[in-house]
Amino acid sequence: MHKNDLDTPYVLIDLDKMEINLATMQANADSAGVSLRPHTKTHKMPILAHKQMDAGAIGITVAKLGEAEVMAAGGIKDILIAYPIIGEQKIDRLIRLAKQTNIIVAVDSYEAASAISRAASRDSNCQVGIAVEIDCGFKRVGVGPGDPALDLAKKIVQLPGIRFRGITTFAGHSYDTVNDKQLHDISAHEGHTAVETAHLLRENGIAVDIISVGSTPSAKYAAQIPGVTEIRPGTYIFGDIMQVANRAHLLQNCALTVKVTVISRPSADRAVVDAGTKVFTSDGDDSPFGTGRGYVVERPSLVLSWLTEEHGMVIVPPEHQDLAIGDTLEIIPIHACAVVNMVDEIAAVRDGKVEAIWPVWGRGKVR
Amino acid sequence: MHKNDLDTPYVLIDLDKMEINLATMQANADSAGVSLRPHTKTHKMPILAHKQMDAGAIGITVAKLGEAEVMAAGGIKDILIAYPIIGEQKIDRLIRLAKQTNIIVAVDSYEAASAISRAASRDSNCQVGIAVEIDCGFKRVGVGPGDPALDLAKKIVQLPGIRFRGITTFAGHSYDTVNDKQLHDISAHEGHTAVETAHLLRENGIAVDIISVGSTPSAKYAAQIPGVTEIRPGTYIFGDIMQVANRAHLLQNCALTVKVTVISRPSADRAVVDAGTKVFTSDGDDSPFGTGRGYVVERPSLVLSWLTEEHGMVIVPPEHQDLAIGDTLEIIPIHACAVVNMVDEIAAVRDGKVEAIWPVWGRGKVR
Numbered sequence: 114m115h116k117n118d119l120d121t122p123y124v125l126i127d128l129d130k131m132e133i134n135l136a137t138m139q140a141n142a143d144s145a146g147v148s149l150r151p152h153t154k155t156h157k158m159p160i161l162a163h164k165q166m167d168a169g170a171i172g173i174t175v176a177k178l179g180e181a182e183v184m185a186a187g188g189i190k191d192i193l194i195a196y197p198i199i200g201e202q203k204i205d206r207l208i209r210l211a212k213q214t215n216i217i218v219a220v221d222s223y224e225a226a227s228a229i230s231r232a233a234s235r236d237s238n239c240q241v242g243i244a245v246e247i248d249c250g251f252k253r254v255g256v257g258p259g260d261p262a263l264d265l266a267k268k269i270v271q272l273p274g275i276r277f278r279g280i281t282t283f284a285g286h287s288y289d290t291v292n293d294k295q296l297h298d299i300s301a302h303e304g305h306t307a308v309e310t311a312h313l314l315r316e317n318g319i320a321v322d323i324i325s326v327g328s329t330p331s332a333k334y335a336a337q338i339p340g341v342t343e344i345r346p347g348t349y350i351f352g353d354i355m356q357v358a359n360r361a362h363l364l365q366n367c368a369l370t371v372k373v374t375v376i377s378r379p380s381a382d383r384a385v386v387d388a389g390t391k392v393f394t395s396d397g398d399d400s401p402f403g404t405g406r407g408y409v410v411e412r413p414s415l416v417l418s419w420l421t422e423e424h425g426m427v428i429v430p431p432e433h434q435d436l437a438i439g440d441t442l443e444i445i446p447i448h449a450c451a452v453v454n455m456v457d458e459i460a461a462v463r464d465g466k467v468e469a470i471w472p473v474w475g476r477g478k479v480r
Numbered sequence: 481m482h483k484n485d486l487d488t489p490y491v492l493i494d495l496d497k498m499e500i501n502l503a504t505m506q507a508n509a510d511s512a513g514v515s516l517r518p519h520t521k522t523h524k525m526p527i528l529a530h531k532q533m534d535a536g537a538i539g540i541t542v543a544k545l546g547e548a549e550v551m552a553a554g555g556i557k558d559i560l561i562a563y564p565i566i567g568e569q570k571i572d573r574l575i576r577l578a579k580q581t582n583i584i585v586a587v588d589s590y591e592a593a594s595a596i597s598r599a600a601s602r603d604s605n606c607q608v609g610i611a612v613e614i615d616c617g618f619k620r621v622g623v624g625p626g627d628p629a630l631d632l633a634k635k636i637v638q639l640p641g642i643r644f645r646g647i648t649t650f651a652g653h654s655y656d657t658v659n660d661k662q663l664h665d666i667s668a669h670e671g672h673t674a675v676e677t678a679h680l681l682r683e684n685g686i687a688v689d690i691i692s693v694g695s696t697p698s699a700k701y702a703a704q705i706p707g708v709t710e711i712r713p714g715t716y717i718f719g720d721i722m723q724v725a726n727r728a729h730l731l732q733n734c735a736l737t738v739k740v741t742v743i744s745r746p747s748a749d750r751a752v753v754d755a756g757t758k759v760f761t762s763d764g765d766d767s768p769f770g771t772g773r774g775y776v777v778e779r780p781s782l783v784l785s786w787l788t789e790e791h792g793m794v795i796v797p798p799e800h801q802d803l804a805i806g807d808t809l810e811i812i813p814i815h816a817c818a819v820v821n822m823v824d825e826i827a828a829v830r831d832g833k834v835e836a837i838w839p840v841w842g843r844g845k846v847r
Contacts, residue, residue, distance in 0.1 A: 120567060154789065154790075196743070200741055203487065224805045248746060376566045387566070422543065422817065424620055424621065438591045451757065451758075479822075
């Protein structure tokens, strides 16, 4: 089957580009002497987690327990859940999962750690890894670095049924930098903050084997900080306009596109395509290239100017007046992770041929 | 089962409020002497389409062919697809659908109409209804009102295999009005534009039996324009902050909420809940009440200040310092239709009891 035979809207992955991305990030990690534990929330597919493991990753990261269950069911054996697990129903599921698979949960409270400990210690076959999440400036979750993290870690290491593993952090503010210096500074701070907190724990007799930092934009710089043991980038596997805007991905290596069809040509300067926010989402700022809510491959002077749920409104410049109802376009989205979450399957394409249709088993696993 | 027993994040529908909303809009339509053809893209569930029919709707509206298939499979017999159907694969599906169910497709091009005609006329058991979509100022799809619509309708009525039904339009710009006068003017213009174009067609010997206008905000006013035959509001069934901001829904009648759990309390003034853009989406402007990306029922001074994919960041004022990890909140979203599209099932609740768990069969049907 050729990609032209796929009805639209359809999310496509260019396998050649994806393989470049996989190899490049693994090489970055290898050359920095750190492990790669990719965040699989970007693709949500066990098949791609296995490709990341085959390329050299030591395990994976997921955003939610439901994603961990999908990845474990897909045969992945080492999973960091970068999210506090709160509530009895989720802790029951976590314990079941930890009996099949090596699990680490990043927590930022004694409440979270102690509830896991209580459940895990009721079951002699279960040991759950725990990491302490620290806030390196993003102001999302995480305890403060230094003493607050030490205080929490001291309590956690006393708990039965769990194994303390180390420190995680995530510099989400690395997504909004305006130049390389700022990105470098945030990334270096992320790494240093994690390493310094880990040293403090070790000085207090607490074994720390993981010092884990996150994010595709910050990965390159944070990996260079001595002491960091692993990086958790996610979006690098596909890339998107948000990452290109962050100078963290090359436009020509963006592997994920949305194939769309022109369904209306209401006037010479306007076209409407058959995907809106239900595929592209409303996430993120417009493209820095002036191309709006995405980037039209091969016709980059088209502007995807605004979206409603099922419509994408395109400004058509004079040189693209040939654009007609029924024509198809491929558009790089602003935020690839979010796009994958909107669809039930994606097409893996090489040289125009559809090599596979993959189910997005991790889609919508918000619990 | 009580709603407290549902793990989070979970989308809840308050049945009492929903029933008020259903009855109110049907009464609006009845008193204006127009038919109600609700847009089911808001709920995406045959069960709720049937409730709308039971309340008096004459049929339903859907956004995409895939939604029409779901509704037809759920037993709905009169469906307006408010979207041009372009491409052979979709036209094949359309023809199959039109053999089971009464279908009208709103088109804005001869290309769309003639392709449907060619396919329909190959099959003697099939007749597809066609309406001409006109643009009443939203600048999305639609031919110009007046002569451009007449020119298209004249060609369409010549085509075999199809039946010309009338005029549709959608005043999407009614979502962004700042006062009732502006909303009234846009809505009245929507109705007048459709009616005047229909008169022009009739003067030219073309039978027009449907003059159909859209949108929850514009429904009340557009229905009053003499000659309008039907309204197609969607969001009214649940309401959301966007509709409240448009003065098109009462806050106390917002029937859809997202139940979330506090998973982190990083500081006295901050809490983090377990739903982000993967449930709430990034659609729409912040709440006009200063409550951010939603409205927290029963604790309205909490501000859902920003979202990442799986995290909702809440600003906690002094009076809510009791808010603790594990506590749950119910949040009215900015855009209810988009939230329904993010989940596989929702809970129908009355007086706190879960009366049903309904699958969102129409979720993600973008093709």
